[in-house]
Amino acid sequence: MLDNFAFGQYYPGTSVFHRMDPRMKIILLILYIAGIFCAGTLPSFAVPLLFMVFSIRMAAVPLKMVFKSLKPLRFILIFTFVLNLFFLQGDKVLLDLGFARITREGLVNAVLYALRLVFLVMGSSLLTLTTAPVPLTDGLERLLSPLKAIRFPAHEMAMMMTIALRFIPTLLEETDKIMKAQSARGADFESGNLIQRAKAMVPLLVPLFVSSFRRAGELAMAMEARCYHGGEGRTRLHVLKMARRDYIALALGIAMVAMTVALSRLTAGLI
Amino acid sequence: MELKLDHVTHTYQPGSPFQATAIRDISLTVGDGDFTALIGPTGSGKSTLAQHLNGLLKPTEGTVTLDGEDIHQKGFDRRRVRQQVGLVFQYPETQLFEETVKKDIAFGPRNLGLSEDEIAERVRTAMEQVGLDFENEGDKSPFELSGGKMRRCAIAGVIAMRPKVLVLDEPTAGLDPEAREDLMEMVADLHRKGTAIVMVTHSMDDAAKYCSRTVVLEKGRVVMDGAPREVFSRAEELTRMGLDVPQVLRxxxxxxxxxxxxxxxxxxxxxxxxxxxxxxxxxxxxxxxxxxxxxxxx
Amino acid sequence: MNEIIRLEKVSYAYEEDGPRAVDGLDLSFERGSFTAVLGHNGSGKSTMAKMMNGLFLPTEGRVTVDGMDTADEKNTWEIRKKAGMIFQNPDNQLVATVVTDDVAFGLENLGVPPAEMPERINWALEQAGMAEHAFKAPHLLSGGQKQRVAIAGVLAMRPEIIICDEATAMLDPQGRREVLSVMEKLNREQGITVIWITHFMEEAVRFSRLLVMDRGRVVMDGTPAEVFSDEEKLERMHLRLPVMARLSMKLRKENGDIPLCLTAEDLAREAEKRWN
Incomplete structure (x- = not known):
């Protein structure tokens, strides 16, 4: 029932993007997000757009894979678009529905927000497509580790992510098994109204919780038995090292933000 | 009662890159009074086959019929096949969820839409059949029971639906020797009282001791099907598949x-x-x- | 040979004033020994195991591993490094999403320099027969393979003792064979002390020493031949003789000359001697 859930979305490859330091890829994503939020006008979006096209080419990832990540977001996308459409009320009315008006400013604003959302998701999916879970969590942990000074649990967060990724397939399998076992006892998960359906979930959720807690306890003990005692004094198998390509990418990223800001300023009056 | 698989093939995720055919062209009939052992190496399709017996999985090709009627045809009451063919998964104690043993066992009968009196009666009998104490253990939380008893409680939950065929997927996995023996005796007792049994097992000794028929699966196909004595006479082939043979045979x-x-x-x-x-x-x-x-x- | 683990008057209760899961154990294990611990569910074997690497601390008494007291906090990590442990559920002891990274987990915890890791990981995977699966995701492996990854993870830390707490209970016969043969090899070739908790009688016959536990105590302690010669006592402990032992004992009643045989090979050999 759940077996066609596409797990993770790493797309193995050897492109420059794949070989880049995961930390730099995360920094690039942050820069990129900064860039799309600095783009305050439609023409200024040309820069992030070009950067995205260039990145996808460099990553050698099929365009289809990048767009696939947008699919689950289509409702949120439509919702924010409509909301923004009516939210900002300008002077140039394009359409008057009586109870609400669509203005030119509102339309531009809605398009901008929709574009930002689309590019944000595409950027993030490009990161996960080109970075396997292990380096991704490694990179995240090391980027966040300076924050340990202010007691930010960088190591714990990364460990949690790793364990979550490790156990998602196991828990999906288990969910499937329990669902089938309860169906074998005549449980019905598919029909009835909302309340009936919610109630039908109890025989699934209780065993799932019970077993997850048991798993958590056993895993904690197994980790302790293997000398796990938090992040302190821990070394890592994978040594991350920045290469020339990483610094070039950083330079390009900064240039992208600068150009977006400049273009945004220059075109601010046009619309 | 006759449960019949006719040229059943099952492919998981057909058309996707993960496409995998678990069982191929399987024809098999389970009748009253059978005690069938389903054996085969891990990944040979035993569990997939078991899930076809009560309609949890739908064949990609072929049909499953219960007393001559296709169980996947439109209008066939799914509850009927669930009631007639009980399925006990591996480690069934993981499916317990109710506050009390009684309530958990009542889950199946209640889903069948039976009257409260009938449900209560079935819970009591099912507990007796699996050797649980109705008075003392009925109101306990199933999670307070010992491992062996939790398993019995879960099996009682299936038995309470009064199936004509009981399919068990490795019912003794993870139990200690005494609990294993007791559980096998309990299954044998159910069989004596008229329930047909299909049991997925890795224990050739159990297959030899309890079963009247042994079906061997390899790579999704039935490669042997007959009385245990017949099947185990082909010891060399079984060993080649990575299976054990009964110790006595060895x-x-x-x-x-x-x-x-x-x-x-x-x-x-x-x-x-x-x-x-x-x-x-x-x-x-x-x-x-x-x-x-x-x-x-x- | 000298002793590597020692339990002195050790008791353990899960709750204060609760029943004792382990009750007054006095016991030691020789360096390089190969011991199986038998007992029905709830006999205290698992609790005992968890005291031998400081996961549980005794409520009473003292456990020492290679001379180090497990109750002394500064010994904890040294003891766990020395005494590795494999658990029952293959799924619930692997941490990482790739086999190599999981084997690295223990080394990372010990603070081993990254440059040393690949060699130790490869060696450990090689020993466990899992080298060809180094870059697979654990959820795609069979139960027996997962357990062997867990063994590799422990092995990479270069332990002197490996405690297997019903490591084969959830495996199919093939997985059980694979895991036990790996442990036999490690004992033979690397001199690792193995403590193997099980309720499969057929596995127990392969060890040189058997302990039988009941209600938190060791009630039988000897070679398999010694332990299995007392069928009545085993039955009282809710255990069963292996099939071959049972057959040879029946035969012995009729023909007093046949000794206790633990495997089909033994029984066939003894029968042959008496046939000609």
């Missing part, structure tokens, strides 16, 4: 290699005992007592 093979005429068809412990006593006991055979004088019945 002993027999070793003995015959050494020229000792141990019967070829002995697969159960009591058969071996009888044969060994005939060969080496006091009464007959050129046993040692000829030389040293029997010290036999001490």
């Amino acid at each position: 002993l027999g093979m070793l003995l015959r290699e050494k020229g000792i005429p141990f019967p070829e068809d002995a697969i159960r412990e009591e058969e071996a005992e009888k044969a060994l006593l005939e060969l080496f006991g006091n009464r007959s055979g050129p046993g040692l007592q000829d030389r040293k004088g029997g010290r036999g019945h001490a």
Whole structure:
């Protein structure tokens, strides 16, 4: 029932993007997000757009894979678009529905927000497509580790992510098994109204919780038995090292933000 | 009652890159009174096959019929097949969820839409059948029971639906020797009282001891199907598949290699005992007592 | 040979004033020994195991591993490094999403320099027969393979003792064979002390020493031949003789000359001697 859930979305490859330091890829994503939020006008979006096209080419990832990540977001996308459409009320009315008006400013604003959302998701999916879970969590942990000074649990967060990724397939399998076992006892998960359906979930959720807690306890003990005692004094198998390509990418990223800001300023009056 | 699989093939995620055919062209009939062992190496499709028996999985090709009616045809009441064919998964105790043992066992009968009186009666009988104490254990939380009893409670939840066929996927996995033996006796008892049993097992000794029929799966196909004695006579093929053979059979093979005429068809412990006593006991055979004088019945 | 683990008057209760899961154990294990611990569910075997690497601390008494007291906090990590542990559920002891990274987990915890890791990981995977699966995701492996990854993870830390707490209970016969043969090899070739908790009688016959536990105490302690010669006592402990042992004992009643045989090979050999 759940077996066609596409797990993770790493797309193995050897492109420059794949070989880049995961930390730099995360920094690039942050820069990129900064860039799309600095783009305050439609023409200024040309820069992030070009950067995205260039990145996808460099990553050698099929365009289809990048767009696939947008699919689950289509409702949120439509919702924010409509909301923004009516939210900002300008002077140039394009359409008057009586109870609400669509203005030119509102339309531009809605398009901008929709574009930002689309590019944000595409950027993030490009990161996960080109970075396997292990380096991704490694990179995240090391980027966040300076924050340990202010007691930010960088190591714990990364460990949690790793364990979550490790156990998602196991828990999906288990969910499937329990669902089938309860169906074998005549449980019905598919029909009835909302309340009936919610109630039908109890025989699934209780065993799932019970077993997850048991798993958590056993895993904690197994980790302790293997000398796990938090992040302190821990070394890592994978040594991350920045290469020339990483610094070039950083330079390009900064240039992208600068150009977006400049273009945004220059075109601010046009619309 | 007749449950029949006719040329059943099942492919997981057809058309995707993960496409995998788990069982191929399987034809199999389960009738009243059968006690069938389903054996095969891990990944041979036993669990997939088991899930076709009560309609949890739908064949990609072929049909499953219950008393002549296709269980996947439109208008066929799914509850009927769920009621007639009970399925106990591996480690079934993981499906317990209710506050009390009684309530958990009542889950199945309640889903069948039975009256409260009927449900109560079924819960009581099911608990008796699996050897749980209705008075003392009925109101306990199932999570307070010992491992072996939790398993029995879960099985009771399926038995309470009064199935004509009970399919069990490795019912003794993870239990200690005594609990294993008790559980197998309980299953044998259900069989004696008229429930047809299909049991997925890795224990060839159990297959030899309890079953009337053994079906061997390899790579999703039925490669052997017959009385345990017939199937286990093909020991070499079974070993090649990475399967065990009953220990008694192995002993027999070793003995015959050494020229000792141990019967070829002995697969159960009591058969071996009888044969060994005939060969080496006091009464007959050129046993040692000829030389040293029997010290036999001490 | 000298002793590597020692339990002195050790008791353990899960709750204060609760029943004792382990009750007054006095016991030691020789360096390089190969011991199986038998007992029905709830006999205290698992609790005992968890005291031998400081996961549980005794409520009473003292456990020492290679001379180090497990109750002394500064010994904890040294003891766990020395005494590795494999658990029952293959799924619930692997941490990482790739086999190599999981084997690295223990080394990372010990603070081993990254440059040393690949060699130790490869060696450990090689020993466990899992080298060809180094870059697979654990959820795609069979139960027996997962357990062997867990063994590799422990092995990479270069332990002197490996405690297997019903490591084969959830495996199919093939997985059980694979895991036990790996442990036999490690004991033979690397001299690792193995403590193997099980309720499969057929596995127990392969060890040189058997302990039988009941109600938190060791009630039988000896070679398999010694332990299995007392069928009545085993039955009282809710255990069963292996099939071959049972057959040879029946035969012994009739023909007093046949000794206790633990495997089909033994029984066939003894029978042959008496046939000619």
